[in-house]
Amino acid sequence: MLAHRMQLWRTTNAAMAMTSAAGRFTPQASTGSRRDLYLQRITRGSSLPLAAPEKWSNLGQLRFASGGATAAGVSATKGEEFMQAVPKTELVDLPDIPAAPVPPPADGLNVMDVMNAAGEPSFASIGLGGWSPVGMVQNCLEFLHCTWDIPWWGTIAIGTLAVRTIIFPLVILAQRNSAKMNNNMPQMQMLQLKMTEARQSGNAIESARYAQEMMLFMREKGVNPLKNMVVPLAQAPLFISFFMGLRQMANAPVESMRDGGLFWFTDLTMADPFYLLPLITSATLYLTIEIGTDSARLSAANMNTMKYVLRALPIVIFPFTMNFPAAILTYWACSNFISLGQVAVLRIPSVREYFKIEKMLTHAPSALPPKKGFVGGMKESWDNMKISKEIEERQRLDEIRFAKAGKGPLVKTYKFDPTKVAKPISAEPHMRLKEPPNKQG
Amino acid sequence: MRLTQYLASKLKNFSNLPKEYIERSKKQVYWQTPKEINYLPRTVERKRFRYTTNRSWTGQFRQQNMPGTVRRKVLVEPIEDWSFFRGDRIEVLVGKDKGKQGIVTQVIPERNWVIVEGLNWHYRKVGGEKEFPGIIIKSEAPLHVTKDIRLVDPSDLQGTDFEWRFTEEGEKVRVSLRSGRIIPIPETNNQTHDYKTPNAYIEREKDTPGAVVGEITFQPKLSTFEMDIMEEMGIKEERTPVKSYWY
Numbered sequence: 001m002l003a004h005r006m007q008l009w010r011t012t013n014a015a016m017a018m019t020s021a022a023g024r025f026t027p028q029a030s031t032g033s034r035r036d037l038y039l040q041r042i043t044r045g046s047s048l049p050l051a052a053p054e055k056w057s058n059l060g061q062l063r064f065a066s067g068g069a070t071a072a073g074v075s076a077t078k079g080e081e082f083m084q085a086v087p088k089t090e091l092v093d094l095p096d097i098p099a100a101p102v103p104p105p106a107d108g109l110n111v112m113d114v115m116n117a118a119g120e121p122s123f124a125s126i127g128l129g130g131w132s133p134v135g136m137v138q139n140c141l142e143f144l145h146c147t148w149d150i151p152w153w154g155t156i157a158i159g160t161l162a163v164r165t166i167i168f169p170l171v172i173l174a175q176r177n178s179a180k181m182n183n184n185m186p187q188m189q190m191l192q193l194k195m196t197e198a199r200q201s202g203n204a205i206e207s208a209r210y211a212q213e214m215m216l217f218m219r220e221k222g223v224n225p226l227k228n229m230v231v232p233l234a235q236a237p238l239f240i241s242f243f244m245g246l247r248q249m250a251n252a253p254v255e256s257m258r259d260g261g262l263f264w265f266t267d268l269t270m271a272d273p274f275y276l277l278p279l280i281t282s283a284t285l286y287l288t289i290e291i292g293t294d295s296a297r298l299s300a301a302n303m304n305t306m307k308y309v310l311r312a313l314p315i316v317i318f319p320f321t322m323n324f325p326a327a328i329l330t331y332w333a334c335s336n337f338i339s340l341g342q343v344a345v346l347r348i349p350s351v352r353e354y355f356k357i358e359k360m361l362t363h364a365p366s367a368l369p370p371k372k373g374f375v376g377g378m379k380e381s382w383d384n385m386k387i388s389k390e391i392e393e394r395q396r397l398d399e400i401r402f403a404k405a406g407k408g409p410l411v412k413t414y415k416f417d418p419t420k421v422a423k424p425i426s427a428e429p430h431m432r433l434k435e436p437p438n439k440q441g
Numbered sequence: 442m443r444l445t446q447y448l449a450s451k452l453k454n455f456s457n458l459p460k461e462y463i464e465r466s467k468k469q470v471y472w473q474t475p476k477e478i479n480y481l482p483r484t485v486e487r488k489r490f491r492y493t494t495n496r497s498w499t500g501q502f503r504q505q506n507m508p509g510t511v512r513r514k515v516l517v518e519p520i521e522d523w524s525f526f527r528g529d530r531i532e533v534l535v536g537k538d539k540g541k542q543g544i545v546t547q548v549i550p551e552r553n554w555v556i557v558e559g560l561n562w563h564y565r566k567v568g569g570e571k572e573f574p575g576i577i578i579k580s581e582a583p584l585h586v587t588k589d590i591r592l593v594d595p596s597d598l599q600g601t602d603f604e605w606r607f608t609e610e611g612e613k614v615r616v617s618l619r620s621g622r623i624i625p626i627p628e629t630n631n632q633t634h635d636y637k638t639p640n641a642y643i644e645r646e647k648d649t650p651g652a653v654v655g656e657i658t659f660q661p662k663l664s665t666f667e668m669d670i671m672e673e674m675g676i677k678e679e680r681t682p683v684k685s686y687w688y
Contacts, residue, residue, distance in 0.1 A: 419610070
């Protein structure tokens with residue numbers, strides 16, 4: 001009995017120590033109250049061994065009662081024997097008590113597994129983490145948050161900054177390529193225009209020749225249109241991983257994220273009640289596209305329709321982002337701000353020289369093909385599509401018409417043109433010819 | 442004969458190139474009176490040309506008809522209605538490709554010839570010198586339209602005679618005499634040097650856009666020419682005319 005009481009005392013001391021540790025990390029009252037609730041559960045669990053002996057005692061009493069009932073029909077002597085047996089039963093109860101101490105150490109171990117360094121439930125216990133890209137993102141964020149006790153908004157910002165820093169060399173590569181492409185824009189556009197004209201005229205040989213010329217020109221200048229796609233392609237998987245990871249963290253939800261926000265969006269697991277974060281995200285996205293991060297500006301110069309699609313993107317995205325958790329929008333806004341910062345830094349001439357990025361030339365309007373408005377551009381694209389389709393069909397048109405003429409219904413034809421009225425034949429000459437013989441006769 | 446040939450050469454459509462261009466490129470003017478008031482308009486130029494498979498606007502044609510060259514006259518049968526167009530399907534009646542069918546790729550109406558793709562070809566030796574035997578080129582020889590070829594009937598794909606008739610809409614079409622089917626004129630015939638279809642033509646700087654040509658700018662108005670000019674120049678008439686009387 002004394003050993004059992006010693007075990008209980010030790011468990012209580014450990015729980016109290018944890019309570020004090022948690023208090024140091026998160027002094028806020030609500031978190032404290034949650035910690036107390038959790039500790040109370042542990043206390044209840046530890047009280048189980050006390051209940052067991054009582055139940056066992058009840059079982060003993062039941063036996064005694066049944067024994068009495070049986071004795072009623074028998075002589076008094078047998079009853080006395082049963083009366084003497086009761087003290088023996090009491091003695092037998094004692095050896096069962098030592099089994100109780102076993103559960104508390106297991107509970108202690110479970111507590112250590114469930115808790116992490118910051119005194120919060122670990123991601124593994126909630127169902128997050130793992131070894132998928134999304135899980136790795138979550139593990140990294142958890143590490144940042146717990147190791148240095150950074151609030152969640154800070155963790156998201158630092159994670160974004162780290163990722164963008166890792167991608168920076170690719171940004172430099174894309175910037176070099178886009179600078180070269182911009183400087184060689186007039187020649188490339190002229191070649192492209194000639195290629196388009198040749199294709200529309202139906203001259204396949206000329207079109208292929210201009211395509212070859214374009215390829216040689218790009219190889220000579222070291223320009224590659226696909227290099228502009230390097231940064232978006234590298235950033236897309238990272239963006240998707242962060243997006244899904246943060247969404248899962250917000251949906252779980254991670255308890256500390258409810259207080260991990262900033263300014264007016266203190267709860268990162270909920271959508272922004274004032275819609276300011278979606279607005280900031282859309283505005284920064286628009287600025288990013290307009291200013292030309294990742295050479296979007298140059299691409300827009302080439303493709304008119306794509307430019308309008310990119311400009312409409314922030315407006316289209318706003319209704320969707322209104323319902324996103326604040327954590328996702330925090331990440332997205334941080335990403336956009338970092339992009340704008342990169343652009344601003346890379347515009348400094350000395351920085352460009354350091355990274356060996358060529359200077360951007362400004363071409364005279366006469367050197368570039370004439371620009372068309374939105375409606376004009378769309379109409380031209382539609383016309384080009386129709387013309388290409390018509391030329392493609394024309395190659396088989398004669399054959400189709402010939403076959404149709406042979407298999408279709410017979411068409412009625414005339415020796416004379418039926419749309420012109422034939423003049424009636426005059427009978428007078430015949431009458432004149434006949435008159436002289438009559439006169440003579 | 443000369444009048445008929447003159448009319449035929451004027452009326453025929455040459456490979457869809459502008460007629461003025463063909464005339465200008467073929468012209469050989471040896472002497473011409475100055476365009477002065479005291480001179481009569483007289484021109485001495487070449488009138489007889491030898492037409493071959495070299496088209497009349499090419500350099501080879503000029504080489505074959507150099508000034509001072511006199512060629513024996515070639516008699517050409519006048520054809521009232523020209524009936525063979527580029528893209529037509531025809532059957533060959535003579536030569537080693539007798540009985541085969543092909544597509545017309547070139548029409549030479551000055552000699553009543555057509556050239557069929559891949560048929561009636563022979564080898565020519567070009568560029569031979571003392572120490573070099575020359576190279577052999579595969580060339581397609583022309584076929585005479587009245588004797589060597591026939592149009593193909595679209596219903597049974599056999600050669601057939603035909604005649605020109607009118608449809609109910611007044612359109613002139615070629616009709617097969619055997620089956621009564623219309624032999625359609627191919628769309629390839631409408632291709633020109635500038636475009637394959639009129640819609641696919643790409644306008645240049647000096648071209649007038651179609652919208653500008655089709656724009657209607659005349660607005661009827663009851664006013665004299667003098668009134669129009671005054672309105673255009675911003676002149677306002679403020680004088681009071683003198684009274685005049687008719688007796």
